[in-house]
Amino acid sequence: MRNPQLNAAGELTHLLTLEGLPAEIIVRVLDTALPFVSIAERDVKKVPLLRGRSVFNLFFENSTRTRTTFEIAAKRLSADVINLNIGVSSTSKGETLRDTVDNLVAMNADMFVVRHAQSGAPHLIAAHLNRTGRAHVHVVNAGDGRHAHPTQGLLDLFTIRHYKKDFRNLTVAIVGDVLHSRVARSLIHGLTTLGTPEVRVIGPKTLLPAAVQSLGVRVHHDMREGLAGCDVVVMLRLQSERMRGALLPSTGEYFKHYGLTSEKLALARHDAIVMHPGPMNRGVEIDSAVADGERSVILPQVTFGIAVRMAVLSILAGT
């Protein structure tokens, strides 16, 4: 079966996951994002590329930040943006996902940005559109369950490339709640595809997926050991709201073992950068001194995130 993200010519037509996406496509998104970064620095922060197109933000799960950055990205491309908080409308009245999508296509949607608590929901929408001859309507996965968050993965890759230039000599550590993290999965796939020689995941056994090694990463349960010699440290948010049952003794205990402090960061390379997808839990996975410190690139990640999403939307709209 063909990769549902690509059309017959091998061009990106939906962005659902970084898994299995060819390196050329990832690099093209990163390269295209570069000129979009400078648009944010102009007085007129807008280009007419998506003028007349309608981008529907379909958020079945709440996320103010991701929705806002997609909204800004689409508006800076001059698209019309329609935000739908589906969680509190149609589905609660019993409408199926396909009917919701069909209705919005009937309103001439050109693109859907989909966030859903269920893994695979954006894939289902894309497959439905492909199957019904409406592949000109594009789908972007803005986070589905524990599965993938490809634009976050791409903006993480963009940030790493911005500061470290080349992936082929890097050691990257991803620390914390990998089990619940679609961000971690997307980043691991992206880093591997771009030839990063060493990707480590660091966390307690209860917060690492059972077969995490199969993604091609090295596993560390001791944070000090895992941080040694790293170029990039990616901290993950402890997703307490997704946890069922007792995975952790307490957040205080978690911070003691897996919270990033200046003292632990000193074990990484002297020029290591610190990233976090946000929102941060200060004093849980990251100490304020590190989050606000000179090695932190957490706020540049947010800025780059808009440019990367502009790149994704404009590449999709052009295929």
Add this chain to the structure above:
Amino acid sequence: MALPDAEHTFAALADRMRGAVAFDARFVGIYSGGAWIAERLQRTIDGDHPVGFIDVSFYRDDFSRKGLKPEVKRTQLPFEVEGATIVLIDDVLYTGRSVRAAINELFDYGRPARVELAVLVDRGGRELPIEATYAGVRIAVARDLSIVLSRGADGRLALATEAGGA
């Protein structure tokens, strides 16, 4: 078909601009051919001519048919556009659509006092009311050919034709 020599054409363009172009005009090259010419003109023509570059990809009118080209360069205008005299510079003037896109982008940076257009080759075939203020040469070229400017390792410019209209 035989094309004029690019170096001679460049010299002719520089001659036309010399004395005619404002002393403090900013030179803005349209990627990629126009960028090379803008840099050369800055070295060739007396005056204070800071150079900027425009990639018109985000302003093109054929985006919905052709999509985004693989490599988009960063627009760099390291000076105030507001109130400035700008000379847009391109290698080949044909339909006028790239120039229209460049003017649109320029105005997102400010309101210039005056915008002029300098091109190496004016090949006719306009689809918009746009004309060059300065042209190195004016020639007629068949619609199914496009003119391509290249720059050698030694910096010398060369013109060639390729099948397929611009």
